[in-house]
Amino acid sequence: xxxxxxxxxxxxxxxxxxxxxxxxxxxxxxxxxxxxxxxxxxxxxxxxxxxxxxxxxxxxxxxxxxxxxxxxxxxxxxxxxxxxxxxxxxxxxxxxxxxxxxxxxxxxxxxxxxxxxxxxxxxxxxxxxxxxxxxxxxxxxxxxxxxxxxxxxxxxxxxxxxxxxxxxxxxxxxxxxxxxxxxxxxxxxxxxxxxxxxxxxxxxxxxxxxxxxxxxxxxxxxxxxxxxxxxxxxxxxxxxxxxxxxxxxxxxxxxxxxxxxxxxxxxxxxxxxxxxxxxxxxxxxxxxxxxxxxxxxxxxxxxxxxxxxxxxxxxxxxxxxxxxxxxxxxxxxxxxxxxxx
Numbered sequence: 001x002x003x004x005x006x007x008x009x010x011x012x013x014x015x016x017x018x019x020x021x022x023x024x025x026x027x028x029x030x031x032x033x034x035x036x037x038x039x040x041x042x043x044x045x046x047x048x049x050x051x052x053x054x055x056x057x058x059x060x061x062x063x064x065x066x067x068x069x070x071x072x073x074x075x076x077x078x079x080x081x082x083x084x085x086x087x088x089x090x091x092x093x094x095x096x097x098x099x100x101x102x103x104x105x106x107x108x109x110x111x112x113x114x115x116x117x118x119x120x121x122x123x124x125x126x127x128x129x130x131x132x133x134x135x136x137x138x139x140x141x142x143x144x145x146x147x148x149x150x151x152x153x154x155x156x157x158x159x160x161x162x163x164x165x166x167x168x169x170x171x172x173x174x175x176x177x178x179x180x181x182x183x184x185x186x187x188x189x190x191x192x193x194x195x196x197x198x199x200x201x202x203x204x205x206x207x208x209x210x211x212x213x214x215x216x217x218x219x220x221x222x223x224x225x226x227x228x229x230x231x232x233x234x235x236x237x238x239x240x241x242x243x244x245x246x247x248x249x250x251x252x253x254x255x256x257x258x259x260x261x262x263x264x265x266x267x268x269x270x271x272x273x274x275x276x277x278x279x280x281x282x283x284x285x286x287x288x289x290x291x292x293x294x295x296x297x298x299x300x301x302x303x304x305x306x307x308x309x310x311x312x313x314x315x316x317x318x319x320x321x322x323x324x325x326x327x328x329x330x331x332x333x334x335x336x337x338x339x340x341x
Contacts, residue, residue: 040312046067097247097248189336199279204227210224216256227245233308234311238268246264294317
């Protein structure tokens with residue numbers, strides 16, 4: 001009798017725990033995002049440390065410290081060389097973006113169809129300037145989350161085994177080896193995806209900056225930086241990053257705006273037909289529809305705050321499904337991104 005009661009109690013507790021998981025994920029998603037940001041920071045530190053350990057034979061702690069110092073030195077050098085210029089150009093971009101958006105809104109207001117469309121979307125209080133302003137505004141809470149993610153990422157990078165072993169211990173003892181293997185596969189795929197995104201960011205940011213400079217659009221350096229940052233969110237980010245560039249170009253003349261739109265379209269084609277295929281060939285391939293639908297689903301479920309990490313979260317979910325469900329549960333053969341076999 002006591003044994004049946006104990007079994008019933010255990011099953012009830014397991015059922016309640018499983019039922020509470022979605023609720024906990026919903027309410028703790030901000031914490032999950034910060035933790036995910038910490039993982040990204042840790043991976044960046046390890047990306048810098050691995051060549052030092054492989055080529056120079058340095059110990060892990062020294063290599064990680066040097067990696068962090070090198071990253072800070074690079075950021076510091078960029079800040080010294082371009083910092084003031086970028087800050088001025090970003091301010092100029094915000095002002096010109098607001099001016100361009102206001103000009104477009106006024107032009108639409110002068111047209112009966114344009115005014116009707118604007119009023120139909122959000123009523124008479126619609127303002128492109130306010131929307132862009134709210135999009136570009138960085139709140140103190142976001143900065144606080146970034147600081148926490150960076151500090152946590154340093155701790156994760158310093159003792160990855162400690163936190164990985166703690167995560168593995170959440171699984172039944174008999175499955176520890178398998179859990180470690182699956183987590184390694186997911187982490188390796190995420191690492192390769194991150195390398196690919198960094199390469200894309202560098203290439204596309206440089207192409208955008210050069211194109212805008214040749215066209216004669218003001219603040220080309222800052223707009224190139226925005227284009228590079230936009231690449232971190234595949235497919236959606238580049239489109240969003242093109243908006244301020246086109247709006248800034250409208251403050252010059254209509255020809256500059258058309259050339260800017262054409263330049264971003266050409267860069268998008270170069271990215272889609274040359275850059276991405278090369279990166280996917282040597283690093284990791286994730287179906288575009290998976291990333292795009294994942295971004296939409298995660299952002300819709302958890303709000304705008306999840307937009308930044310929606311793509312890497314989609315990568316993790318995709319790899320987890322392939323490893324845990326398709327291969328382990330269904331027994332189907334499937335290629336795991338980042339694995340040679």
